[in-house]
Amino acid sequence: MARVVVVSNRLADPRKAAAGGLAVALGETLSATGGLWFGWSGKVVEDGTPGEGELHLQQAGNVTLATVDLCREDHDTYYLGYANRVLWPMFHYRLDLADFNKQSLDGYRRVNRMFARKLMPLLQPDDLIWIHDYHLIPLAAELRSMGCGNRIGFFLHIPLPPPLLLAALPGHEWLIRALFAYDLVGFQAKADVDHFERYVQAEAGAELLGDGRCRAFNRTVLARAFPIGIDVDEFCQLAQGKEARETYETMREQYSRRRLLIGIDRLDYSKGLPQRIRAFQELLASYPENRRSATLIQIASPTRESVDAYADIRRELEHLCGQVNGDYGELDWMPVRYIHRTVARKRLPGLCRAGRVALVTPLRDGMNLVAKEYIAAQDPQDPGVLVLSRFAGAAEQLREALLVNPYDIEGTAQAIQRALQMPLEERRARHQKLLERIRAQDVHWWRRTYLETLQSVEP
Structure with a gap:
């Protein structure tokens, strides 16, 4: 060449x-x-x-x-x-x-x-x-x-x-x-x-x-x-590293009585973060069995903070997280853990693997590689479920994910509930097909x- x-x-x-x-x-x-x-x-x-x-x-x-x-x-x-x-x-x-x-x-x-x-x-x-x-x-x-x-x-x-x-x-x-x-x-x-x-x-x-x-x-x-x-083998190898294993074990220990939902994004108005928090709020309102049971960890890494629109989205997101925690939180349970910091790449596989459900729900995205990283990080014997926006480019490939319209708050909440209740056999079948596809087109x-x-x- x-x-x-x-x-x-x-x-x-x-x-x-x-x-x-x-x-x-x-x-x-x-x-x-x-x-x-x-x-x-x-x-x-x-x-x-x-x-x-x-x-x-x-x-x-x-x-x-x-x-x-x-x-x-x-x-x-x-x-x-x-x-x-x-x-x-x-x-x-x-x-x-x-x-x-x-x-x-x-x-x-x-x-x-x-x-x-x-x-x-x-x-x-x-x-x-x-x-x-x-x-x-x-x-x-x-x-x-x-x-x-x-x-x-x-x-x-x-x-x-x-x-x-x-x-x-x-x-x-x-x-x-x-x-x-x-x-x-x-x-x-x-x-x-x-x-x-x-x-x-x-x-x-x-x-x-x-x-x-x-x-x-x-x-x-x-x-x-x-x-x-993504480089599937490289990400899987990263998952075997010390930092990733420490993160996974910490999550399992600290949230042993909870089911974790995770969101990993840059703080950008294209990522649909306010809509995602509202969908989680709707989940708690419509399916009360998830109270004290489900916790959403939302990572929102800083980006382009000198642009006014990003300051606006940060204020809106912090207000919504506070509102959900105020309305539903208990002394021993905080529904939303919002983190406005970048998580080290070496720790991401551990966080992904700990999540029972991943919420990748942008309003519009070229591809979104977090969706593929989540798939790669899962335990094939007990995999989590990917809830994916139909407006992410990844949706054309990842058809076995639960595809949602992030503007439809009730519909997204219903999909999250379905993900939390999905039987093991169905989770394995979906994950196997998703993993095959991200390996074939890495x-x-x-x-x-x-x-x-x-x-x-x-x-």
């Missing part, structure tokens, strides 16, 4: 276990091909010049890490502004939270242009270039304008909204036209591919050539679904299938 060049907003040293499954999976191919990983360094230079950033090169084994600093203005417009105050809410169907302004768009385009300018001299003629996520949608178009003729692929880790929602984005034509600078555009789910095809047909007059190929703007792009997975399958498709596509 040709040398692989990965471009993402942030990058991690693939040699470090803390980097996570995705970084390790990408690192395998990068290392095997003597590859290059390019992205933002994470450093913000307070007095830097917009559109200019210092390039840093370092070796991580056989992989070259190339990072660029951002000045304060570029960081605030490109990253906090357009990427996270416009594209993130828009692509998660939250048009009401999008903050459109020209300065953010200018910063987004400026940083993508700078990244292209810094990356271009590092490229070799036969490199395969794989660009990741919504921060960098126009990067291929910038590279093409500088004469780059390499095969370039793009993967969107978040969902793509339906055509009418996408058309509400000011400048949507320019943004989607930029996708036609790629040879391959990968999405998490078939629904996202459908949204893309319907949009380019309606708004760009694209010709659908079959098998995912779309032609417009004198370019043909291949659009396919490549559902991302993160290595995802990486391999995507790169093989990119390498074979006609440039």
Whole structure:
């Protein structure tokens, strides 16, 4: 295989276990091909010049890490502004939270242009270039304008909204036209591919050539679904580690008289956390046998706390948890244990395994790997039950989970009750099928299938 060049907003040293499954999976191919990983360094230079950033090169084994600093203005417009105050809410169907302004768009385009300018001299003629996520949608178009003729692929880790929602984005034509600078555009789910095809047909007059190929703007792009997975063996191995076993034993000891429900999320308005707490509240109200019996542990890791919408969701969530605990709590039982901190990755398998039920109920999600990690962590002889939002990309694959509409509070409460009462034989049968599926389409399958498709596509 040709040398692989990965471009993402942030990058991690693939040699470090803390980097996570995705970084390790990408690192395998990068290392095997003597590859290059390019992205933002994470450093913000307070007095830097917009559109200019210092390039840093370092070796991580056989992989070259190339990072660029951002000045304060570029960081605030490109990253906090357009990427996270416009594209993130828009692509998660939250048009009401999008903050459109020209300065953010200018910063987004400026940083993508700078990244292209810094990356271009590092490229070799036969490199395969794989660009990741919504921060960098126009990067291929910038590279093409500088004469780059390499095969370039793009993967969107978040969902793509339906055509009418996408058309509400000011400048949507320019943004989607930029996708036609790629040879391959990968999405998490078939629904996202459908949204893309319907949009380019309606708004760009694209010709659908079959098998995912779309032609417009004198370019043909291949659009396919490549559902991302986890490294199942790596997560199972993590479950055998000291920290995971300690966490599992602690949970079993402290909650020996309770049935644990768990939620593990970033504190984000897309995750449906208020709706989840209301569904648990409805469970206690409608099925009183769960009082003093069921406990929900909700992890809500901090994220993007400088964005106002995240402060709002935190206040709402803390109010709801207090309300449930105030209405139903006893001296020896707290219905909701809310934790606004990040749990160490090494402890997550133990927490997952201790949960009789996992609540993965986003309002919209590109994939949601917590659902797959929960499955991998279970004891096959006595597995827990996954309650999964039908609006998570994972729902297309994980059909044996209990699929719910998170906006339907009563319906979600009923599904939780069904999960708590599910017979062992049914739990085993569902878990076996779910585990087979996440093994068949793990993160290595995802990486391999995507790169093989990119390498074979006609440039």
